[in-house]
Amino acid sequence: MNTTVEIAGVKFKNPVMTASGTFGSGMEYADFVDLNKLGAVVTKGVANVPWPGNPVPRVAEVYGGMLNAIGLQNPGIDVFVERDLDFLKKYDTKVIVNVCGKSVEDYLEVVERLGDEERVDMLEINVSCPNVKEGAIAFGQNKDALYDITEKIKKVAKQPIIMKLSPNVTSISEMAKAAEAAGADAISLINTITGMKIDIYKRKFALANKTGGMSGPAIKPVAVRMVYEASHAVDIPVIGMGGIANAEDAIEFIMAGATAVAVGAMNFHDPYTTEKVVDGIEEYMKKYGVEDINDIRKIV
Amino acid sequence: MAKKMKKEAKVLSQKLLADGIYDMWLETPFAGDVKPGQFVGVYPVNKSTLLPRPISICEVDTDRSAIRLVYRVVGTGTAEFALYQPGDYINILGPLGNGFPLEAAKGKKVVVMGGGIGVPPLLETAKRLSGEDVSAVMGYRNSETFLSDEFSKYSKMYAATEDGSVGTKGNVIDALKSEKIDCDVIFACGPMPMLRAIKAYASEVGAKAYLSLEERMACGVGACLGCICKTKEIDGHSHVHNARICTDGPVFDADDLEM
Numbered sequence: 001m002n003t004t005v006e007i008a009g010v011k012f013k014n015p016v017m018t019a020s021g022t023f024g025s026g027m028e029y030a031d032f033v034d035l036n037k038l039g040a041v042v043t044k045g046v047a048n049v050p051w052p053g054n055p056v057p058r059v060a061e062v063y064g065g066m067l068n069a070i071g072l073q074n075p076g077i078d079v080f081v082e083r084d085l086d087f088l089k090k091y092d093t094k095v096i097v098n099v100c101g102k103s104v105e106d107y108l109e110v111v112e113r114l115g116d117e118e119r120v121d122m123l124e125i126n127v128s129c130p131n132v133k134e135g136a137i138a139f140g141q142n143k144d145a146l147y148d149i150t151e152k153i154k155k156v157a158k159q160p161i162i163m164k165l166s167p168n169v170t171s172i173s174e175m176a177k178a179a180e181a182a183g184a185d186a187i188s189l190i191n192t193i194t195g196m197k198i199d200i201y202k203r204k205f206a207l208a209n210k211t212g213g214m215s216g217p218a219i220k221p222v223a224v225r226m227v228y229e230a231s232h233a234v235d236i237p238v239i240g241m242g243g244i245a246n247a248e249d250a251i252e253f254i255m256a257g258a259t260a261v262a263v264g265a266m267n268f269h270d271p272y273t274t275e276k277v278v279d280g281i282e283e284y285m286k287k288y289g290v291e292d293i294n295d296i297r298k299i300v
Numbered sequence: 301m302a303k304k305m306k307k308e309a310k311v312l313s314q315k316l317l318a319d320g321i322y323d324m325w326l327e328t329p330f331a332g333d334v335k336p337g338q339f340v341g342v343y344p345v346n347k348s349t350l351l352p353r354p355i356s357i358c359e360v361d362t363d364r365s366a367i368r369l370v371y372r373v374v375g376t377g378t379a380e381f382a383l384y385q386p387g388d389y390i391n392i393l394g395p396l397g398n399g400f401p402l403e404a405a406k407g408k409k410v411v412v413m414g415g416g417i418g419v420p421p422l423l424e425t426a427k428r429l430s431g432e433d434v435s436a437v438m439g440y441r442n443s444e445t446f447l448s449d450e451f452s453k454y455s456k457m458y459a460a461t462e463d464g465s466v467g468t469k470g471n472v473i474d475a476l477k478s479e480k481i482d483c484d485v486i487f488a489c490g491p492m493p494m495l496r497a498i499k500a501y502a503s504e505v506g507a508k509a510y511l512s513l514e515e516r517m518a519c520g521v522g523a524c525l526g527c528i529c530k531t532k533e534i535d536g537h538s539h540v541h542n543a544r545i546c547t548d549g550p551v552f553d554a555d556d557l558e559m
Contacts, residue, residue, distance in 0.1 A: 021524070022519075022523065022524065023523055024522070024523040028519070028521045028522045028523040028547075029521070029523060031303055031304045031305075031521075032304070032305070032306070044523075044525075050538060050539045050540045051538075051540065052538075052540040052541065052542060053525065053528070053538075053540070053542065056515050056516065056526075056527065056528060056529075057515065057516040057526075058516070058525070058526045058527075058528070059351075059516050059517065059518045059524065059526035059527075060516065061349060061350055061351050063348045064347075064348055064350070065350055066350050066351060066518060068518065068524070068526065070524065070525050070526060073525045073528070073538050073540060073542060074538060075537065075538045075539045075540070076539065079539055216350050217350070265350060265518075266350075267519065267523070268350065268351055268352070268518045268519045268520075268524065269343070269350050269351065269352075270306065271306055271393070271519075271521065272306065
């Protein structure tokens with residue numbers, strides 16, 4: 001039975017990853033999960049300098065999911081390399097570092113800095129951050145901006161790059177094509193869907209930021225649809241995510257066209273979810289006679 | 301620190317303690333590891349919910365390997381918890397957070413202060429401080445002064461009520477002043493205005509205050525960075541003056557907080 005998948009020359013022992021921002025760098029979940037069992041740990045977004053993030057409340061539960069507006073709080077690349085990458089050296093899993101920035105230059109600084117880090121197998125570029133120099137619209141919400149940043153990052157990156165696409169766009173296929181045309185090695189989707197919650201008793205927004213990114217099982221059908229569309233629009237591999245709670249959900253994404261999948265908000269519901277998804281995929285393969293996980297990709 | 305786990309816990313008992321406030325004992329393997337001031341994440345079964353509800357641990361019974369949760373029904377999750385009966389099982393994540401630094405109270409005049417649903421975690425705290433000079437000052441809305449009889453077993457108990465029906469009319473600081481209670485160390489949990497007032501009072505009288513904070517949380521284990529509070533010094537995790545309430549706290553030295 002083969003569960004290994006390959007993306008841009010990087011071999012993953014299985015297709016199960018963690019979704020950026022829901023798993024730290026793995027440290028906080030090592031009490032619950034054997035990180036060696038995961039296909040990859042995708043770290044929380046890291047910028048060139050520390051970011052303090054948004055005021056609280058930063059999280060709110062909604063029906064079947066949650067909203068978050070953490071604001072990408074992170075310690076900056078120096079602490080990240082010294083502490084988080086060092087921690088991950090102990091584990092036999094692939095490391096994908098998620099990179100965020102407020103300007104193209106911010107991203108390039110982090111990407112260049114990580115170029116010589118052997119522990120980093122791939123980079124995932126979060127283009128849902130507002131571009132402060134261009135009216136604060138997110139890089140990933142404009143086809144030309146996405147093309148531009150992808151091309152510039154690709155020029156300096158030593159590791160293969162994954163562009164993480166925002167679902168808050170009119171056509172996900174167009175965005176996927178723009179990333180591919182600019183040289184992206186892979187795409188991942190979906191990032192969270194922008195939402196809002198109002199506390200009618202306090203007559204206030206549930207989040208200090210007013211809006212937040214929605215994640216959790218309620219967004220899964222939207223995510224499956226977008227992974228299907230994107231993976232049929234481009235030839236580069238797609239990493240699928242959005243509300244994955246169990247192996248059945250993960251397999252659904254793979255059948256929609258994903259080469260690998262990531263578990264996000266459900267880590268908060270059950271810290272053992274990633275491992276359960278790994279085991280569940282193997283059980284499914286045994287039970288239904290699937291020899292190679294790659295055989296069921298895009299099967300529908 | 302004890303290893304955290306998510307495990308099914310058996311409901312041993314459940315009763316209504318005051319208006320909207322429930323008292324539930326749960327059998328769990330990690331009861332013996334719990335430090336006063338720690339909390340658990342409690343998962344509703346309701347499939348529309350995703351996140352664990354952070355609830356402070358009120359008391360520990362190591363003989364039965366049990367913890368006691370005294371909680372207020374405020375929404376979908378806690379409304380579900382209130383329906384649980386002895387013999388039912390419920391998923392909990394714990395033990396979470398740091399707890400009160402009991403060693404800071406050794407040989408000192410210590411006051412445990414709680415307000416509203418911040419009262420419960422001080423009970424186990426008072427219990428473990430037995431032998432020290434402990435006063436308990438608890439603030440309530442009205443005459444439903446839940447847990448006050450139990451505080452009397454471990455401490456000199458003073459109540460403050462908003463309506464003046466029991467003890468001092470006013471808040472916990474009013475009670476502290478009117479009862480002329482001396483303090484070197486304060487352990488407190490309650491709403492933010494109360495904690496701010498305690499911080500100010502402590503600095504005025506030269507006492508040390510340790511405050512247990514509350515915030516909307518998602519993971520409960522320090523990964524999501526949802527529940528931060530502002531700190532004077534840069535924090536150890538993100539290096540940006542944001543401590544994580546779930547893991548760096550919920551108890552903080554008041555001097556370290558910007559509030």
